[in-house]
Amino acid sequence: MTSLLEVQNLTMRFGGLTAVDGLNFKVEKGHIHGLIGPNGAGKTTTFNMISGFYTPSDGKVLLNGEEISGLPMHHVANRGIVRTFQHSTLFGELSVLDNALVGTHMTFRPNIFAAILGLDGAARRNALDRARSSLEFFGLGGLENELAGDLSHGHQRALGMAVAYASRPDLILLDEPFTGMNPEETRQMMELMRRLCAEGTTILLVEHDMQAIMGLCDNITCMSFGKFLAEGGPSEIRNHPDVIEAYLGGARHVA
Numbered sequence: 001m002t003s004l005l006e007v008q009n010l011t012m013r014f015g016g017l018t019a020v021d022g023l024n025f026k027v028e029k030g031h032i033h034g035l036i037g038p039n040g041a042g043k044t045t046t047f048n049m050i051s052g053f054y055t056p057s058d059g060k061v062l063l064n065g066e067e068i069s070g071l072p073m074h075h076v077a078n079r080g081i082v083r084t085f086q087h088s089t090l091f092g093e094l095s096v097l098d099n100a101l102v103g104t105h106m107t108f109r110p111n112i113f114a115a116i117l118g119l120d121g122a123a124r125r126n127a128l129d130r131a132r133s134s135l136e137f138f139g140l141g142g143l144e145n146e147l148a149g150d151l152s153h154g155h156q157r158a159l160g161m162a163v164a165y166a167s168r169p170d171l172i173l174l175d176e177p178f179t180g181m182n183p184e185e186t187r188q189m190m191e192l193m194r195r196l197c198a199e200g201t202t203i204l205l206v207e208h209d210m211q212a213i214m215g216l217c218d219n220i221t222c223m224s225f226g227k228f229l230a231e232g233g234p235s236e237i238r239n240h241p242d243v244i245e246a247y248l249g250g251a252r253h254v255a
């Protein structure tokens with residue numbers, strides 16, 4: 001069976017530094033898949049290649065068996081992959097609803113001729129419906145007229161997810177979504193991710209919060225110094241000697 005996402009020999013060189021070095025892994029449809037590794041292991045660079053932000057120096061990214069590596073980000077988004085960033089990329093001066101509408105823009109492209117003829121009204125209504133239902137899904141329905149910049153940290157994180165979900169992607173790449181969250185916000189965010197997955201969205205998650213990773217993921221790929229290190233379910237990874245060594249070497253502990 002073809003995996004939803006597959007990276008083959010994925011490699012990124014920055015001058016003399018090989019940040020990602022011949023990486024191979026697969027993400028199965030319907031899974032929450034973790035990508036972990038000590039600081040500087042190459043996780044964000046891998047995300048940047050999958051989402052089209054970087055063109056790989058070598059290797060391929062396949063979505064449903066079709067190569068997407070080297071496509072620009074908006075083409076990758078149109079194929080069904082969107083990402084969130086480590087730090088908030090919300091428009092703080094815009095309303096919560098307008099931020100969600102920006103997310104729908106991934107697949108809603110107003111056409112000047114359609115606009116002149118007034119033919120894009122249905123597409124606009126469709127975008128509005130998707131933005132609103134995405135906000136509802138993430139528990140932000142009552143906040144659509146608030147400014148995004150006025151929301152609490154937890155709500156801003158949920159809005160970041162709602163913006164990504166507004167284009168109804170097949171795969172969401174989440175880069176450290178739990179950073180700066182208190183335990184209650186973390187619990188709520190984990191619940192949202194489980195619901196998102198149950199709705200049919202596959203998730204690839206980069207995260208340092210090992211409790212969240214171990215509690216959420218079906219499968220985990222661990223990388224170290226740009227290379228594949230280990231793969232398996234939470235208990236396998238937690239007890240894997242190479243993973244423990246990689247984290248202890250970096251003075252971090254696997255939960």
Ligand SMILES: Nc1ncnc2c1ncn2[C@@H]1O[C@H](COP(=O)(O)OP(=O)(O)OP(=O)(O)O)[C@@H](O)[C@H]1O
Binds near residue numbers: 017019038046
């Ligand atoms: N644009 C760039 N130019 C040069 N070097 C880079 C660039 N981006 C990343 N690197 C280097 O590539 C390596 C991998 O970085 P990357 O950010 O992908 O790691 P990471 O696993 O996401 O780390 P962290 O967990 O700290 O976010 C690091 O040595 C980093 O300094």
